[in-house]
Amino acid sequence: MKIKDEKRNSDSAFMVKPKEFSCDDCVAKMNEYARYVLGEKPMDESFEMIETHLILCSLCNEEFQSLLKTTKHLQKKN
């Protein structure tokens, strides 16, 4: 049971229509979102839209996974 997830969906995800948040928007913010996931950035409202988009869009999800890898790799160097 994932009651928590369902609640999240009804609370936030549907406030933004998916088509209003395009792949371009997602890619543009992806870098910031990756840094948020890695704990470098505080939560931002737009990250919720990205989160939702990544669930719905496998293309962006793939891109995000590779970006996340790269970002993690860069972090290790620092």
Ligand SMILES: [Zn+2]
């Ligand atoms: Zn997309």
